[in-house]
Amino acid sequence: KPLVFSGVQPTGNLHLGNYLGAIRRWVELQASHDCIYCVVDLHAITVWQEPAELERSIREVTAAFIASGIDPKRHIVFNQSRVPEHAELAWVFNCVARMGWLNRMTQFKDKAGKDRENASSGLFVYPNLMAADILVYRATHVPVGEDQKQHLELARDIAAKFNHDYSARIAEKGIGVEIAMGEEVVNGYFPLTEPLIEGPATRVMSLKDGAKKMSKSDPSDLSRINLTDDADAISKKIRKAKTDPDALPSEVAGLAGRPEADNLVGIFAALAGRTKGEVLADFGGRPFSEFKPALADLAVDKLGPIAGEMRRILADPAEIDAVLRDGASRAREIASRTMKDVRSIVGLLGD
Numbered sequence: 144k145p146l147v148f149s150g151v152q153p154t155g156n157l158h159l160g161n162y163l164g165a166i167r168r169w170v171e172l173q174a175s176h177d178c179i180y181c182v183v184d185l186h187a188i189t190v191w192q193e194p195a196e197l198e199r200s201i202r203e204v205t206a207a208f209i210a211s212g213i214d215p216k217r218h219i220v221f222n223q224s225r226v227p228e229h230a231e232l233a234w235v236f237n238c239v240a241r242m243g244w245l246n247r248m249t250q251f252k253d254k255a256g257k258d259r260e261n262a263s264s265g266l267f268v269y270p271n272l273m274a275a276d277i278l279v280y281r282a283t284h285v286p287v288g289e290d291q292k293q294h295l296e297l298a299r300d301i302a303a304k305f306n307h308d309y310s311a312r313i314a315e316k317g318i319g320v321e322i323a324m325g326e327e328v329v330n331g332y333f334p335l336t337e338p339l340i341e342g343p344a345t346r347v348m349s350l351k352d353g354a355k356k357m358s359k360s361d362p363s364d365l366s367r368i369n370l371t372d373d374a375d376a377i378s379k380k381i382r383k384a385k386t387d388p389d390a391l392p393s394e395v396a397g398l399a400g401r402p403e404a405d406n407l408v409g410i411f412a413a414l415a416g417r418t419k420g421e422v423l424a425d426f427g428g429r430p431f432s433e434f435k436p437a438l439a440d441l442a443v444d445k446l447g448p449i450a451g452e453m454r455r456i457l458a459d460p461a462e463i464d465a466v467l468r469d470g471a472s473r474a475r476e477i478a479s480r481t482m483k484d485v486r487s488i489v490g491l492l493g494d
């Protein structure tokens with residue numbers, strides 16, 4: 144049965160990239176799938192987090208999920224550390240994944256920077272925990288932005304190696320299912336998860352530099368639109384966004400080599416629920432001085448209500464905590480069954 148899992152780190156400002164690349168898609172998937180959406184606090188602490196700030200961020204991300212339209216009653220919303228099976232399965236995966244695989248992860252290289260000796264060991268095994276998040280629910284579909292693609296390939300590699308290494312034992316215990324591996328169908332325990340990286344805004348770029356992705360950690364607040372920004376801030380940031388001097392092209396091919404234009408058109412398309420081609424059919428030949436105010440109006444129109452709803456939800460932290468507690472207890476029912484199977488497959492003597 145298809146099951147959706149995805150997560151966001153509670154590390155400061157949630158921004159338009161998180162919303163368009165992930166959360167907005169999560170909202171849509173609720174209509175057709177069972178969904179589990181997680182605030183991944185254990186991932187956050189792979190780099191230093193001020194404890195009080197981390198608590199605040201966990202509640203804020205939860206509020207953003209709900210304000211965006213995620214229904215924590217019909218689906219599951221919780222923070223990762225409340226379900227200890229994530230960390231437990233991650234340990235098993237630390238022993239399945241190979242050093243060489245992790246050495247190839249570009250996000251580790253980016254985040255660790257030059258001073259790699261001083262990066263936490265958690266940052267290095269981060270992708271194993273991410274695989275555990277997904278596979279502890281045996282989730283089949285993971286909606287994310289483009290930057291998570293390599294991590295999801297690693298999750299598939301881990302699932303495939305686990306299924307292969309323990310194939311005899313999985314068959315013997317009779318708890319395998321049919322897993323399609325390319326042409327072949329094998330008996331395995333973990334599914335090979337499909338990434339869902341879709342739509343016109345899978346990689347939203349900085350408003351100040353079309354070569355850098357929009358990020359929570361960019362020191363310039365003008366580089367991103369935060370989900371908590373008010374109408375004035377949104378309009379100002381779009382007005383100040385970097386562009387080239389030319390008018391917009393009338394076809395998508397004309398965006399090639401114009402990263403800032405491509406980015407703003409992609410943002411417009413995603414917010415409007417249209418394709419870039421449709422947006423350019425309207426705006427082709429017109430200057431940025433006309434396009435930017437239209438984009439600002441659209442962004443304020445779509446994001447303003449979310450910010451308002453977030454403020455309302457955040458006014459009652461006890462209610463947010465109740466949502467997370469309830470989500471965690473339902474998540475744990477699924478996760479604990481998986482861990483029981485995993486212990487018995489691996490030969491970790493238990494009940």
Ligand code: TYM
Binds near residue numbers: 287
């Ligand atoms: P995180 O917290 O960095 O980002 C959350 C989601 O937002 C997407 N995203 C973007 N999409 C488009 N343009 C951007 N500029 C942009 N920036 C971020 C991310 O792709 C992501 O979907 N490792 C994950 C969290 C995670 C996870 C998981 C995801 C932990 N376990 C299991 C899926 C499944 C992360 O750091 O996302």
